[in-house]
Amino acid sequence: MSGILDLSHPMSAEATQGSYIITAWNEKGEQTSQNFDIKEYVLPKYEVKVHLPQTITILDNQATLRTDKTGCATQIIDVTRFALNESKFDDFEVETEMEEYGTGVSLKGNGKASFTDVIVTVCFEDVPQAYKPGIAYEGKINVTGPDSTPIPNEPVYLFLQNSGTSEDWTLTTDSKGIASFSLDTSLWSSESVSLSSFVKIMQGEGKFSCEKDGEVSVKVSAEALKTEELCGNEVATVPEKGRIDTIVQTLLVEVSVCYQRELNYKHDDGSYSAFWKSDESGNTWLTSFVLKSFGGAKPYIFVDPAHIAQAKAWLASHQQNDGCITSVGKLFHNGMKGGVGNQVSLTAYITAALLELDGNTTDPMVEKSLVCLKAAVSDKLDSTYTTALMSYTFALAQNQDMRAKLITHLDKIADTSGGNRHWERAEASAWKTDSLEVEMTSYVLLALLSGPSMPGFGLDYSTAIVRWLAQQQNPYGGFASTQDTVVALQALAKYGAATFSPEGASTVSVSSAGGLNMEFTVNQNNRLLYQEEQLKEVPGDYNIKTQGKSCVFVQIAMHYNIPPPPDFSAFNISTETLGKCNGTKKSLIVSVDVRYNGRREETNMVIINVKLLSGFVLDKSSLRPLKNDPTVKRVDLEEGHVIIYLDGLIQKETKTYSLAIEEVVPVRNLKPAVVKVYDYYQTSDEAVSEYSSPCVESKYKTFL
Incomplete structure (x- = not known):
C-alpha cells in the first residue's frame, strides 16, 4: 500500500545549532532519511521602495510623497515648476530615506517616472x-x-x-x-x-482621481526580505508570528479598483444586484448600498455622477404614493425587513443613504420618504431594529423632535448590564455575537453622534455603547458579518472623531505571574500603529495596567476549537456519502441536506461550505446540475472547499445538493471533513455536520 502519514517531532527551544538527520522506517525495515538545519532567529531586514507610475503627464500639477520614520507623513511636490509642457525634462526621480525606529538604521530608496504629453x-x-x-x-x-x-x-x-x-x-x-x-x-x-x-479629457483646479485626471500618488513601503546574511551571529528570517507593526495608509488605488469592480454588477436601468445578469432585476437594498458607497468614495476618487444619478432615479421609480419604497429583487439582507415591515426599514435605509450623499433634506424623494417614516413612528414601535435605523435617519434629516422621541424610546429598552449599553433581539443566539444586535446598536450610536447633544445622552452615554461594541469586535477588526461590520466601523469612526484630542499619550503594561513584563507606548506619533504581542503562558494570569491620558483600545484574543453547540440551531444539516470503493481510483457522491428551522419565514442569502476530504478533488462535471438548480446563484472553488451560494431557504423546507469527488492521493487515517451552512448576513445562524469516506467507514452506503 502507499499513502501519506503526517507526524511531527517537537524540538527543544534550546536545541544546538547545526545540521540534523531525521530517519523514518516501516515494519519491513525500509527507511528513508532527510537533512535539516537549525539556525538562530533574528528580526528581518527591510528595503525601502518608491512606487511611481510609469509616466507623469503634462496635465499633472502635483505629486504626493508619503514617508517618515514611522511611515506616515505627507509631502506635496509641485511638478508645475518643472514646466512639463515645455518638454525640458525627460524623467522625474524621487529619492527617499527611512529610519528604522529603535535602531537608528537609515535605508534609502528611489524611483523614476517619465514625462509625456500624451494623455489618451x-x-x-x-x-x-x-x-x-x-x-x-x-x-x-x-x-x-x-x-x-x-x-x-x-x-x-x-x-x-x-x-x-x-x-x-x-x-x-x-x-x-x-x-x-x-x-x-x-x-x-x-x-x-x-x-x-x-474622449473627453477633464481639467480643473484641486485634486482629481489618478485614473481620470492624473494626480500622481507616490507610495513608499517597507517590505520584509528573506536573506541568508548574518546579523551578529544570527540568521535573519521573516517572522510569521509575534509582534506585528501595521502602518495604516490611505489606498486610493484600491478604492478605485473596488469602484470599477462594483460597476460589473450594474444593470442597464442603473440598478445593482448581487449576481448581475443571473438576477431577473436589480435589488433595491443593494442599489441603495452602492449609492451610499459611491457617495462615501467621492471625496477620494472620481465617481461618475451619472452612476449615482441613475441609481437614485431607479430607486425613485419604486417609491409609492405614501412615500414608502417597494422592495424589488431578492433582498439578501432580510434584517432590513424588521418587525414593522420591509418597506419601512428599507425606506429608512434608502433615505439615510440619500442624506449621507448630499444632506439635502428638501429633495422631493427624501421629503416623500420622511412622510412614510413619520407615519410608521405614529404606529406601535415593535421592531427595535427599525426604530434604531429610523432614529439615525431622522438625525440626518435634522428632525430633532422625531430623533429625540425614538432615542428616548430606545433608552427605555436598552440592556445596561455590566456597565455597557446595547440593544437585544429575542431571536439572538446566546453563545455567539449577533450581527443584527451589533448593527442596530451601531445605528443608535450614529443617531446620538449625528446631531446636537441631547440632555442625558452625552458622550458618557455613547461611551457605554462603544464599550459593548468593542467587546463584539473580532481579532481581525471585523464583527459577525459584512453588513454589521460596515455600520459598526462607521459608528466607531464617528465616535473617534467626536472624542479626538491632538494631545496625550499612554503606556500599557502587561505582566504575569510567570515573569512576563512588556510595555506598549501609544502617543500622537504612533497612534495609528497597530501593536501586537504573543502571550505564551496559556493558561495564565495576566495583569494590564495603563498610565497616561489618551484613548487606548486593548484586546486579548484566544483561538481554540470547540465542537458544535448542542443547543437550538436555526439550521439543520446532514450528509450522506455513497462510494465506489472498488479499483484503484475511489469516487464518492456527497449529498448535503439543509433545512431552515428559525423564526423567520425566509433566510437571507445562505452559504454552504463543503470541505473536501484530504487526498480528494472535485469532479467538476458534477457542478453542471448544481449550477442549473434555480436556488443556486453561484459556486466557487477555494483551496479544498466548495462554496455554494443560495438565494435563501424557506422555513421548514429541506433542500438537497450533491457533489462528486475523486481520490487522487491515498491518505491513511483519513479524517472526516466538515460541512457548514450559515446565513450570510446573520452568521450566528449556522449549523455544522461532517462526512467520511464509506470506503473506510462501513456504516456508509456504497454503489458499484
Whole structure:
C-alpha cells in the first residue's frame, strides 16, 4: 500500500545549532532519511521602495510623497515648476530615506517616472476600408492611457459624416479598453463616409482621481526580505508570528479598483444586484448600498455622477404614493425587513443613504420618504431594529423632535448590564455575537453622534455603547458579518472623531505571574500603529495596567476549537456519502441536506461550505446540475472547499445538493471533513455536520 502519514517531532527551544538527520522506517525495515538545519532567529531586514507610475503627464500639477520614520507623513511636490509642457525634462526621480525606529538604521530608496504629453490615445481597429449598403459596418475603438495601458469604462464619442448629415453615438470601453460598434449602412448614400472618435479629457483646479485626471500618488513601503546574511551571529528570517507593526495608509488605488469592480454588477436601468445578469432585476437594498458607497468614495476618487444619478432615479421609480419604497429583487439582507415591515426599514435605509450623499433634506424623494417614516413612528414601535435605523435617519434629516422621541424610546429598552449599553433581539443566539444586535446598536450610536447633544445622552452615554461594541469586535477588526461590520466601523469612526484630542499619550503594561513584563507606548506619533504581542503562558494570569491620558483600545484574543453547540440551531444539516470503493481510483457522491428551522419565514442569502476530504478533488462535471438548480446563484472553488451560494431557504423546507469527488492521493487515517451552512448576513445562524469516506467507514452506503 502507499499513502501519506503526517507526524511531527517537537524540538527543544534550546536545541544546538547545526545540521540534523531525521530517519523514518516501516515494519519491513525500509527507511528513508532527510537533512535539516537549525539556525538562530533574528528580526528581518527591510528595503525601502518608491512606487511611481510609469509616466507623469503634462496635465499633472502635483505629486504626493508619503514617508517618515514611522511611515506616515505627507509631502506635496509641485511638478508645475518643472514646466512639463515645455518638454525640458525627460524623467522625474524621487529619492527617499527611512529610519528604522529603535535602531537608528537609515535605508534609502528611489524611483523614476517619465514625462509625456500624451494623455489618451484613441485609435480604430479592425475597421474595413470599404462598406456595402445593407451590411453592418463593424469595428473597434481602442483607448489607452499615457503608459499604453487600457482605459476601461471610458465614454467614447463616435461621429459619422455622410452626405452633409451627421450622426453620433456614445460608447463605453470594456475591461480591455475596447469599445466595439456596429453601424447600420442601409441609409448611407455617399461613396465616402467619414468616421471620427474622441474622449473627453477633464481639467480643473484641486485634486482629481489618478485614473481620470492624473494626480500622481507616490507610495513608499517597507517590505520584509528573506536573506541568508548574518546579523551578529544570527540568521535573519521573516517572522510569521509575534509582534506585528501595521502602518495604516490611505489606498486610493484600491478604492478605485473596488469602484470599477462594483460597476460589473450594474444593470442597464442603473440598478445593482448581487449576481448581475443571473438576477431577473436589480435589488433595491443593494442599489441603495452602492449609492451610499459611491457617495462615501467621492471625496477620494472620481465617481461618475451619472452612476449615482441613475441609481437614485431607479430607486425613485419604486417609491409609492405614501412615500414608502417597494422592495424589488431578492433582498439578501432580510434584517432590513424588521418587525414593522420591509418597506419601512428599507425606506429608512434608502433615505439615510440619500442624506449621507448630499444632506439635502428638501429633495422631493427624501421629503416623500420622511412622510412614510413619520407615519410608521405614529404606529406601535415593535421592531427595535427599525426604530434604531429610523432614529439615525431622522438625525440626518435634522428632525430633532422625531430623533429625540425614538432615542428616548430606545433608552427605555436598552440592556445596561455590566456597565455597557446595547440593544437585544429575542431571536439572538446566546453563545455567539449577533450581527443584527451589533448593527442596530451601531445605528443608535450614529443617531446620538449625528446631531446636537441631547440632555442625558452625552458622550458618557455613547461611551457605554462603544464599550459593548468593542467587546463584539473580532481579532481581525471585523464583527459577525459584512453588513454589521460596515455600520459598526462607521459608528466607531464617528465616535473617534467626536472624542479626538491632538494631545496625550499612554503606556500599557502587561505582566504575569510567570515573569512576563512588556510595555506598549501609544502617543500622537504612533497612534495609528497597530501593536501586537504573543502571550505564551496559556493558561495564565495576566495583569494590564495603563498610565497616561489618551484613548487606548486593548484586546486579548484566544483561538481554540470547540465542537458544535448542542443547543437550538436555526439550521439543520446532514450528509450522506455513497462510494465506489472498488479499483484503484475511489469516487464518492456527497449529498448535503439543509433545512431552515428559525423564526423567520425566509433566510437571507445562505452559504454552504463543503470541505473536501484530504487526498480528494472535485469532479467538476458534477457542478453542471448544481449550477442549473434555480436556488443556486453561484459556486466557487477555494483551496479544498466548495462554496455554494443560495438565494435563501424557506422555513421548514429541506433542500438537497450533491457533489462528486475523486481520490487522487491515498491518505491513511483519513479524517472526516466538515460541512457548514450559515446565513450570510446573520452568521450566528449556522449549523455544522461532517462526512467520511464509506470506503473506510462501513456504516456508509456504497454503489458499484
